[in-house]
Amino acid sequence: MNNLLVMKFGGTSVGSADRMRVAAGLAAQQAAQRPLAIVVSAMSKITDLLLDTMRHAEAGDAAGMAANLAALRSRHQQACRELLPPSQHEPVLAEIERLVCDFERICGGMAMLSVRPPRSVDEAVATGERLSALLVAAFLNSQGVPARAMDAVDLIVTDAVFGNASPLMAPTREKARTCLLPLLEQGIMPVITGFNAATADGRPTTLGRGGSDFSASILAAALDASELWIWTDVDGIMSADPRLAPDAVVLDEITYAEAAELAYNGAKVLHARTLAPLTDKGIPVWSKNSFAPEKRGTRIVPSSSASTGARAVTSMAKVALVSLEPASPELSGVHVMGRAMDALARVNVEVLGVSSSGYRGNFCFLVREDELERTEEALEGALALEFAHGYVKPPQVDSKVGLLAVVGEGMQGKHGLAGRVFTAISREQVNIIAIAQGASELTITIVVRRDGLEKAVRAVHRECEMGKAQGTTA
Ligand code: ADP
Ligand code: ASP
Ligand code: MG
Numbered sequence: 484m485n486n487l488l489v490m491k492f493g494g495t496s497v498g499s500a501d502r503m504r505v506a507a508g509l510a511a512q513q514a515a516q517r518p519l520a521i522v523v524s525a526m527s528k529i530t531d532l533l534l535d536t537m538r539h540a541e542a543g544d545a546a547g548m549a550a551n552l553a554a555l556r557s558r559h560q561q562a563c564r565e566l567l568p569p570s571q572h573e574p575v576l577a578e579i580e581r582l583v584c585d586f587e588r589i590c591g592g593m594a595m596l597s598v599r600p601p602r603s604v605d606e607a608v609a610t611g612e613r614l615s616a617l618l619v620a621a622f623l624n625s626q627g628v629p630a631r632a633m634d635a636v637d638l639i640v641t642d643a644v645f646g647n648a649s650p651l652m653a654p655t656r657e658k659a660r661t662c663l664l665p666l667l668e669q670g671i672m673p674v675i676t677g678f679n680a681a682t683a684d685g686r687p688t689t690l691g692r693g694g695s696d697f698s699a700s701i702l703a704a705a706l707d708a709s710e711l712w713i714w715t716d717v718d719g720i721m722s723a724d725p726r727l728a729p730d731a732v733v734l735d736e737i738t739y740a741e742a743a744e745l746a747y748n749g750a751k752v753l754h755a756r757t758l759a760p761l762t763d764k765g766i767p768v769w770s771k772n773s774f775a776p777e778k779r780g781t782r783i784v785p786s787s788s789a790s791t792g793a794r795a796v797t798s799m800a801k802v803a804l805v806s807l808e809p810a811s812p813e814l815s816g817v818h819v820m821g822r823a824m825d826a827l828a829r830v831n832v833e834v835l836g837v838s839s840s841g842y843r844g845n846f847c848f849l850v851r852e853d854e855l856e857r858t859e860e861a862l863e864g865a866l867a868l869e870f871a872h873g874y875v876k877p878p879q880v881d882s883k884v885g886l887l888a889v890v891g892e893g894m895q896g897k898h899g900l901a902g903r904v905f906t907a908i909s910r911e912q913v914n915i916i917a918i919a920q921g922a923s924e925l926t927i928t929i930v931v932r933r934d935g936l937e938k939a940v941r942a943v944h945r946e947c948e949m950g951k952a953q954g955t956t957a
Contacts (some may be wrong), residue, residue: 484667486517487708491699494527495716497615497775500565503622503849509776510626516669522677522699524778525611531711533608540593548590549775556583558682559614566622575621579614586610601645606687609679620674630672638662639701640678641688644831648680648688650701659705667821678872696754704760711766713775719781720752720825722795727940730950734781734794741794741890742783744926745877748888749799780831787939793947794891802835802886804930812940814874816844826865832858835886836919836928847888847917850932889943895924911938939952
């Protein structure tokens with residue numbers, strides 16, 4: 484299909500009836516000119532509310548559950564009443580009720596058994612996306628724009644890693660094309676749930692928090708779209724998180740690799756794996772502000788000839804540094820490191836950076852704080868004998884650290900840049916704990932004390948003159 488556009492609207496972009504109206508308007512404008520499929524997140528804060536409800540259920544807190552369910556119902560019922568003329572309320576309110584009751588039933592099961600199995604969480608947590616797809620599609624239809632709400636369980640096929648599944652592109656391509664192309668050919672706009680998917684045998688999965696960006700890129704690749712537009716609440720991808728660095732500027736253009744590094748190292752504006760499905764076909768992505776759609780946004784392209792130095796700085800506060808050291812130099816540090824990494828890979832812990840030093844064979848690595856427990860269990864299992872016999876010292880965990888990453892294709896060969904970055908951080912009296920640089924020289928990753936993280940981000944942003952790099956300040 485020629486010139487197909489995929490758009491994704493984030494939680495704030497569909498966060499109320501007013502925002503849904505704007506989103507539908509932006510979609511309708513494009514749909515008048517070209518085939519369009521849209522992917523929607525849950526209304527802002529709804530996913531947190533759903534997860535919280537399931538925690539109440541597991542803990543047997545019936546009052547907490549009931550209060551959350553009431554909030555869930557009223558937010559969507561209100562949006563329905565504000566969006567649609569009264570004559571169209573009934574079927575949509577009935578569908579909202581059906582979706583909320585399905586969710587309530589799963590929570591009831593969790594409450595009865597005092598468990599919260601990842602499989603059931605994945606089935607239940609996508610309720611937010613189902614509700615917003617329902618509302619946006621109903622509104623588009625009410626405006627005379629033919630649209631249909633679609634559940635991505637029928638479109639995206641993944642592995643069975645519940646909570647953080649990965650797409651299987653061949654079956655996804657087949658399913659997505661079979662279901663979506665006939666609709667698009669008839670001029671009907673699919674309004675697809677972001678965030679969720681299913682295994683080949685139909686078990687519901689999700690793609691990780693913030694995963695609607697990833698859903699949209701998976702579908703854009705599967706449908707051979709010509710572009711993907713990601714609508715969010717800032718003017719594009721910026722040289723730093725504007726909440727930390729007020730002088731951050733919007734980047735006009737960045738490469739896939741830069742965007743992926745930024746996202747991977749904590750820039751919430753994109754889900755970390757968004758660019759991966761697009762690389763083969765080089766589908767361009769725009770990050771745009773649904774609150775200021777007239778602004779240009781950031782274009783993310785496969786590669787760029789401009790060598791621009793350090794482009795952006797990002798950070799991640801909720802991380803922990805784990806250190807391991809053989810107790811005697813006879814035991815190979817590389818061997819211990821191999822076993823440790825293998826154990827972490829098997830339980831799907833993402834290692835954000837590794838740093839090692841030769842002689843004593845000690846090494847440290849960074850993981851997300853919420854994956855620390857799994858990390859410790861995996862190490863305990865894989866190296867049980869070594870710990871028991873004292874061949875490897877017990878792991879040391881430092882949770883009071885943060886990660887900062889400086890990203891830019893043009894950093895390669897820029898002499899003295901790393902030194903300037905370290906000096907700028909030290910000048911703020913922030914201790915540098917570990918440093919890692921990938922072989923691509925695209926990113927310098929620095930671990931600092933957590934209480935100095937924000938200061939360090941601002942210092943690096945200033946030192947590298949990132950605020951002057953491009954056009955408009957946010
Ligand atoms: P959505 O709900 O639209 O997916 P998110 O909240 O997931 O939006 O992501 C957008 C937010 O990402 C912005 O509001 C901003 O605070 C944050 N952010 C962090 N780093 C950056 C960055 N480098 N550029 C732009 N925004 C960033
Ligand atoms: N609603 C999901 C979340 O909050 C997915 C997304 O917003 O992208 O994580
Ligand atoms: Mg997001």
